[in-house]
Amino acid sequence: MTDGLWYKQAIIYQVHVRTYYDSNGDGIGDFAGLAQKLDYLQQLGTTAIWLMPFFPSPLRDDGYDISDYYSVHKSYGSLDDFKTFLNAAHQRDIRVIVELVLNHTSDQHPWFKESRSSRDNPRREWYVWSETDTPYRGTRIIFLDTEMSNWAWDPVSKAYYWHRFFTHQPDLNYDSPAVREEMWRVMKFWLDIGVDGFRLDAVPYLVEREGTNCENLPETHSVIKELRARLDADYPGRMLLAEANQWPADLCAYFGQEDEFHMAFHFPLMPRMFMGLKLEDRKPIVEILQQTPEIPSTCQWCLFLRNHDELTLEMVTDVERDYMYDAYAYDKTMRLNLGIRRRLAPLLDNDRKCIELMNGMLMSLPGTPIVYYGDEIGMGDNVFLGDRNGVRTPMQWNGGWNAGFSSADPESLYSPLILNPLFGYQAINVLSQQRSDHSLLSWMRRLIKVRKSTPVFGCGSIEFLQPANHRVLAYVRQLVNEKVLVVNNLSSAAQAVELDLRPYKGHLLIEMFGRNIFPRVGDLPYLLTMGPHQFYWFRLRRI
Amino acid sequence: MLSDDFVRQLINVGEVDLLVAVPTFNDAKTIGPVVQAVRLGLLKSFPRERAVLVNADGGSRDGSAQLALQASMTLPLNAATQSLRTFHTVTALSNNGTQASGSLPLLLATADLLRAKACAVVSPSEHVTPSWVERLLLPIYRQNFDLVAPLYRRHKFDGLLVKILLYPMMRAIWGKKIREPSATDFGFSGRLGASLFLKQEMWQADTGEIAEQLLLSLSAVMDGYPVCEVFLGPKDRGGQTTDLVPAMRQTVGTMFRFLDTGFARWQATQGPEAVPLQGAEQEVSCEPLRINPYRMHGMFQSGVTDLQPVLSSILTQKTLADLTACAALGKDVFHFPDELWARTVYEFAAAYHKAVISRDHIIQALAPVYRGKVYEFLITNRHAAAQEIEARIEALCVAFERLKPYLLQLWNGHGGGAP
Numbered sequence: 001m002t003d004g005l006w007y008k009q010a011i012i013y014q015v016h017v018r019t020y021y022d023s024n025g026d027g028i029g030d031f032a033g034l035a036q037k038l039d040y041l042q043q044l045g046t047t048a049i050w051l052m053p054f055f056p057s058p059l060r061d062d063g064y065d066i067s068d069y070y071s072v073h074k075s076y077g078s079l080d081d082f083k084t085f086l087n088a089a090h091q092r093d094i095r096v097i098v099e100l101v102l103n104h105t106s107d108q109h110p111w112f113k114e115s116r117s118s119r120d121n122p123r124r125e126w127y128v129w130s131e132t133d134t135p136y137r138g139t140r141i142i143f144l145d146t147e148m149s150n151w152a153w154d155p156v157s158k159a160y161y162w163h164r165f166f167t168h169q170p171d172l173n174y175d176s177p178a179v180r181e182e183m184w185r186v187m188k189f190w191l192d193i194g195v196d197g198f199r200l201d202a203v204p205y206l207v208e209r210e211g212t213n214c215e216n217l218p219e220t221h222s223v224i225k226e227l228r229a230r231l232d233a234d235y236p237g238r239m240l241l242a243e244a245n246q247w248p249a250d251l252c253a254y255f256g257q258e259d260e261f262h263m264a265f266h267f268p269l270m271p272r273m274f275m276g277l278k279l280e281d282r283k284p285i286v287e288i289l290q291q292t293p294e295i296p297s298t299c300q301w302c303l304f305l306r307n308h309d310e311l312t313l314e315m316v317t318d319v320e321r322d323y324m325y326d327a328y329a330y331d332k333t334m335r336l337n338l339g340i341r342r343r344l345a346p347l348l349d350n351d352r353k354c355i356e357l358m359n360g361m362l363m364s365l366p367g368t369p370i371v372y373y374g375d376e377i378g379m380g381d382n383v384f385l386g387d388r389n390g391v392r393t394p395m396q397w398n399g400g401w402n403a404g405f406s407s408a409d410p411e412s413l414y415s416p417l418i419l420n421p422l423f424g425y426q427a428i429n430v431l432s433q434q435r436s437d438h439s440l441l442s443w444m445r446r447l448i449k450v451r452k453s454t455p456v457f458g459c460g461s462i463e464f465l466q467p468a469n470h471r472v473l474a475y476v477r478q479l480v481n482e483k484v485l486v487v488n489n490l491s492s493a494a495q496a497v498e499l500d501l502r503p504y505k506g507h508l509l510i511e512m513f514g515r516n517i518f519p520r521v522g523d524l525p526y527l528l529t530m531g532p533h534q535f536y537w538f539r540l541r542r543i
Numbered sequence: 544m545l546s547d548d549f550v551r552q553l554i555n556v557g558e559v560d561l562l563v564a565v566p567t568f569n570d571a572k573t574i575g576p577v578v579q580a581v582r583l584g585l586l587k588s589f590p591r592e593r594a595v596l597v598n599a600d601g602g603s604r605d606g607s608a609q610l611a612l613q614a615s616m617t618l619p620l621n622a623a624t625q626s627l628r629t630f631h632t633v634t635a636l637s638n639n640g641t642q643a644s645g646s647l648p649l650l651l652a653t654a655d656l657l658r659a660k661a662c663a664v665v666s667p668s669e670h671v672t673p674s675w676v677e678r679l680l681l682p683i684y685r686q687n688f689d690l691v692a693p694l695y696r697r698h699k700f701d702g703l704l705v706k707i708l709l710y711p712m713m714r715a716i717w718g719k720k721i722r723e724p725s726a727t728d729f730g731f732s733g734r735l736g737a738s739l740f741l742k743q744e745m746w747q748a749d750t751g752e753i754a755e756q757l758l759l760s761l762s763a764v765m766d767g768y769p770v771c772e773v774f775l776g777p778k779d780r781g782g783q784t785t786d787l788v789p790a791m792r793q794t795v796g797t798m799f800r801f802l803d804t805g806f807a808r809w810q811a812t813q814g815p816e817a818v819p820l821q822g823a824e825q826e827v828s829c830e831p832l833r834i835n836p837y838r839m840h841g842m843f844q845s846g847v848t849d850l851q852p853v854l855s856s857i858l859t860q861k862t863l864a865d866l867t868a869c870a871a872l873g874k875d876v877f878h879f880p881d882e883l884w885a886r887t888v889y890e891f892a893a894a895y896h897k898a899v900i901s902r903d904h905i906i907q908a909l910a911p912v913y914r915g916k917v918y919e920f921l922i923t924n925r926h927a928a929a930q931e932i933e934a935r936i937e938a939l940c941v942a943f944e945r946l947k948p949y950l951l952q953l954w955n956g957h958g959g960g961a962p
Contacts, residue, residue, distance in 0.1 A: 281628045319590055323627055468555035470629035496554065 006095065007197070007239045007263055007368060008300050009458040011045050011448055014307060015373040016052040016063070017076045018397050018414055022406035027413040029394070031072070031081040035088045040430065042377060044441075047450030049140065050199055050241075052308060054082070058108050058168075062308075062392065063203065065106035065169050069186040075414075093399055097241065102183055104169040105203040112170055116157040128162035128173045128208060136162070137212045145337050164205045164214075172221050174206045180348035184230055191231075197239030197262075204244045216235070216250050224260045239263065239301060245314055248292040255299040266292070266301040266367060267313040271324060273305070273361055274347065275316075277354060278327040280491040282473035284320070286464055289365070300458075301367035305358055306375060309388055310339030311347070333383045343391050345378035350422060352378075353533035356443060357488060359439040360535040363451040364477065364486045366462045369518065376444045377433050380423020393418055398431035450537065451513050456484045465499055472497040472530070476504075476540070483540040485509065489530040498525035509538040545635070545652055548552035552633040553656055559631075560592040561585065561680055566646045568601035571610055571666035577671045578632070584676025586626050589684070593628060597653055599637035599646035607667075608634045623938075639675035647755040651740040659733045660684060664755070665693075666727035678773040679730035682821055686915035687940065690759060691730035692721050692818070695778035699924065699932045700834055702778065703917050704790060706936055708888065709757070712798055715885075715943035716950070717764045718812035721772065725794050728775060735759065735768050754793035761797070765805040772812035774822035788910050797904050799895040800845035802954075810951055811853030815944065837874060839918035844870045846911020853908045857894040862886050869915065879919035887912055889946060893953035 019034030031054075041049065053063035056073050056384075063073070072082050089096050095187045100322055105112055114123040133151035141147050142164055151160040152167040172179050187198060192198040206217040224240075231238055242254045242261040254261045272284035295301070311328075321338070328347050340347070348354040355378060357361045362369045374395055382390040393415050397404030402524075403417050403425030410417070418424050433439035451457050460479035467474055473489040477484045483504070489495050501507075501521045509526075510519035518538065529534070545553075567574055578596065585594045593647050598611040615632035633652075637646035654662050661683035665671055666888055682688040695702075705723060713724045739762045763770050802809065847854070847870035865883050872878060888909075895905050924932055 261733070275627070279628055283629045284627065317625065320627065323591055468552075469557070470555070470631075471557060491557075493558075495557075 004237045005298060005459075006237070007048070007241075009452070009455060010048040010368050011452065012048045012050050012097070012302070012368060012370040013041055013044070013373065014050045014052070014304075014370050015048040016308065016392060017054050018063075019373065019392055020405075021397070022408065025407040026075070027406050027408035028075045029078040029414075031076070031085040035081075035085040038085075038088050038094065040090045042094060044371075044445055045452060046094055046371075047452075048097055048196070049089060050077075050097040050370065051099060053099050053201075058106055060106070060168050061166055062387075064101050064169070065104075065108075065166070066101055067108045068191055083193060090194070090471060096194075097197040097239065098190055098195045099199045099201060100187065100190075101201040102172070103205050104163065104165060104171045107168045107170055108227075116154050116161075119157070123178075125176045126173055126179050127170050128322075129157070130160045130162070133160045135210060136208050136212075136214050139164075139208075143337055143350050162208065164202065169210075171205070174220070180223060180226065184227060187227065187231070188234070191235045191238060192295045196237075197241060200261075201239040201243050203242050203261075204246060216244075216246060216253060220255065221256065221260060224254065225256060228256075228260055241265075245312055247315055248288065252293045252295055255295050258296040258298050262298065263300045263302050263368065267312060268292075268304055269301075269365070270304060271313055271316050271320070272312065273358060274311070274328065275320060275324060276473065276490055277358065278323075278350075280471050282470055282488075282490060284464075285361075285473055289462070289463070302370055303365055303367035304364055304370040304372065306342075306347070306360055306372045306391070307370070308372070308392055310336045310341040312332070312339045314338050320492075331383075336388065341381070341383060341388050341390055343379055343381040344372070344375045345423065345428075346380050350378065351533075354438065355440065355498060356447075357446060357490075357533045357535055358484075359444065360537075361473070361488055362473050363447055364457055364484075364535075364537060365475075366457075366460070366477070368458060369446075369451075376441055377430055378423075378428055378440045380418045380419060380420065380428065382416065389415060396425040396429040398429050398481040399426040403429060404431070446513065452540075453512070454484065454513045455479055456480060456482050460484070465501075467499055469495060469497045471495055474499055484506075484512070485538040485540055486535065487528060487530070487538070488535040489533060492532050494532060495530050497528050497530065499528065501526045504540050507542050508541040510541055512537040512539055545649070545656075546751070549633065549635040552635075553653065556595050556633060556657060558593065559595045559659050561589055561684065562597060562654050562657060562797070563594065563676060563680075564597045564599055564646065564650045564653075564662065564664045565611065565667055566599045566601065566664070567603055567607040567611065567667050568850050569603045569605045570607045571603070571605040572602040573669050574598075574607050574611050575614040575734075576669070577665065577667045578611050579617075580671050580673050580824075581665060581676055582615060582630060584673035585630070587673055588677035588681065590938040591627060592684075595631040595633060595657065595659075596691050597650065598632065598634045599649050600634060601637050601646070607837075608841065628667065647758065650734045654733055654736045655740050657831070659736075661732060662736060663730040664728060666779060668727075670775075670777045670779050671728075672728045672776065675728065675775050677821060678775060680727065682771050682773065683730050683732045684837045687769065687773075688771045688819075689732040689735040690763040690770040692756070692760060692770060692772045693726045693728045694772050694774045694820070694822075695723065695726070696774075697778050698777055699927065699929065700921060703920060704787075704794065706912070707797065707884070707916055707920055707939060708913065709794055710936070711885070711940045712888065713764075714810045714815040714940045715947050716812070717761070718809075719770060720766050720815050720817045721760055721764075721770060723756075723772075724760040725754060727756070728923055729756040729759065730773075731759050731763075732768075733823045738762065738766060754797045757794055757797050761801040761805070762870075765801065765808050771821060772817040774820070787913070788907055791910055791913070792903070792906050795909065796902070799892050799902075799906075802892055803896055806954070810954075834921060836918050837919040839914045840874050840877065842911050843915030843918060846908075846914065850908050850911065853900065853904065854912075856899050857905060857908060858887065858890045862890055865913075866912065874922075877919055877922065879916050881939045882946070884916045884939070885943045885946045886949065888943075889950040889953060890893040892950065896954060 017031055017034050019028045020029040021037050022029050023033035054072055054076050055066045056068035056071050057063045057065050072079050086096050111123050111126050114121050115127045139150050152163055154161050163169050204215040207217045207218055208214040211376050239262045242264040243268045244251055244254050251264050254264050268288050272288050276282055276285040313324055329335050334340055334342055394405035394417055401412055433441035456477045456479045460477040463476045465474040473488040473490055475486050504521050507521050581596055600608040612632055637649045661680045663679035677690050682691050706894055709724055710722055713721050765843055869879050891909050895902050
């Protein structure tokens, strides 16, 4: 595999610099602090870091409302601090992916201030204005809990402006060549510094057209193609990752003919993994993957269990959504915007076996896995913090002062720590888990190490086995002659399963964690017995 | 009892919440739509529950079992039919593929192994709709009933064995107004099924398909399990046996057998209580039904005459005399009083209890006498409307209830025919 396809074998760690480590005692994480934790990330097995937006911002949407694309928010340090961090990451063979919000800016961005100031301003057309709020009727509202309309009245400009997210996040107008040129300049700025790629936020919504749902339009794809062409020409080997919360068929369009994104999040798969676990049935998982079209060979899915947003239930049916709410968010405080704002461990009731099984599937299904910061130690959440802030609390490094995150007064931290006896920092922290070979952290390290021991997981094909026991999800990953059999027991009870392995007759099964040999495949169905929520990874070798 | 292949299928199904059984025997014409209706019903009313459809086939030669499996895999995929879970269909040969016996033992064993909380048996009838699934399962699954008996929309002369014999006996003796104690569509709880499963001594070779629900009904009533009724719709007459004696063996024989085992219960039971009804009231339709009443009269007359020696060992002298007098009446002036019919039935029950002669002969001897009562019912009610029919049945039931002390007397050895 060429280095140009590095993202196919990556283990991505998603982090917000603000949450990770505070080096200067102001209660807010910063780049100098993040740089100090690179050894930890390297030991975990991370090969790429995805940084959430760190640009200057009024922080009304946790940094997704950008007011300056060419700098670093002063709370996180300086541009030089960022460069120091970037170099330190590269020295450890860790790539850095920067999140860029293309679709909209903060209403405090100078561009918007100019645009709204007058209808004759040169930047007037940089945003989407209208005399009325009737255009693009029928376009869905994304932040259902807070927004009533995709149009907002601007008293300064005496006109309406378009916003697919919060009112303070006006959409940029990608019909404007000047906007497109400026956003390329933004990307070029960071590419020149040395970042390895971009995670582009909210890409389906770049362009609007009357009579459509204003999502996934051909014109939006044209914008992406333009950016990709320039990237490939001037910065080969850099990567674009799409955030497009869409059904598989619409998602695949964002790969284009290998001329749009390199990677895209497989949003529909994620809730179905949780559903399959609760139902104890592989059906939702298998069905969505079987409905997922083939993608170009240089492209890759990004898989994830949780992230900084709510666990989105947009791409499920109403019946499925109701089930997920009842199964995982019985308390309505946990629900937000057609999703569930909880971290992985609380969602799974802190069941270690379930946490392991879900991470096992994350690391073995086709795609590049992303670990959300803190999930490697099983951090908890705080649904009472409002919006999605409950899953963005400070990283828990030890059981001491401020969980080792900051030396500041606890009251001055950007967010309260998790304090309850089950998930609080005294119980769940990196230091404690580093001292035990049997901790979740130690287990995650081993899991990632085994994952990285073969290119099959990142680049191989997948073929589902269909054992009669529906509680078992089994598949074979293959890359050229290398084959790995993955068997997952989705049930909370022990299971027996007979697998049809006749195509692999004569192969030995070698369990990949302990490297013990299992019986050779013969003519009869291969019987496996599995403990509750257990999974196996077997290398298939003909010896 | 369960074949290895079937057990393997059950292992793959695992624990379920709901089990729906569809017994078949050469039902190729209807089984496909019935399976799809069951599947749709489960998807609509129980989308989250773990369910299995069990096709207990009695050795069909028309591919019914294969058609059932096929139908369960070919539902159209749209929003209304997408399920959260894998849907299982398993097939088994009931009673080693002999249609003569029913599938209840297999179903009870399956329900027990799969720990099903609520079970339904649905006949492969063209009248089955998706709503039947909800009506049969919901009272058990969500409302804590243990037995759900059906109510059908029937022709006024349809199901007379139930109307004039089984229902009055159920009411009078067991104290429960279960209109259809012996039907082919019913629901039962896992715990009722498990309790009956343990009482294997109750099953006999002649407890066929017809009597399966009766067995459950009597078990439920005997052991105090909550029972309710639900209205389903039209009753399919296609699969019904027209052979009276085998039907009576299964139903009346079972009823009489339970009088033995359940004496302690029924002897203390007081006046009948209604069972809760879910759904619309029963309607009696007036669609034509071909019955030859005069043939009934002839068979009654010849039966009473030819079986005098047998009847004399079963019945008291008075009852036999009254019956003989009744048989002598002409077609146009025929009258078979309710009180006489009830008295006759009770004397037969007591004779069965004491086994004065072969129990099978006792059942066979009841058949012509029953035909006499049927003839009387037919001619009396030929122009009757639904409400009048109901009033007649009610009056008949009251006659049975009034004579219960007489049955107790016979049971305890006072009176009855010659030993």
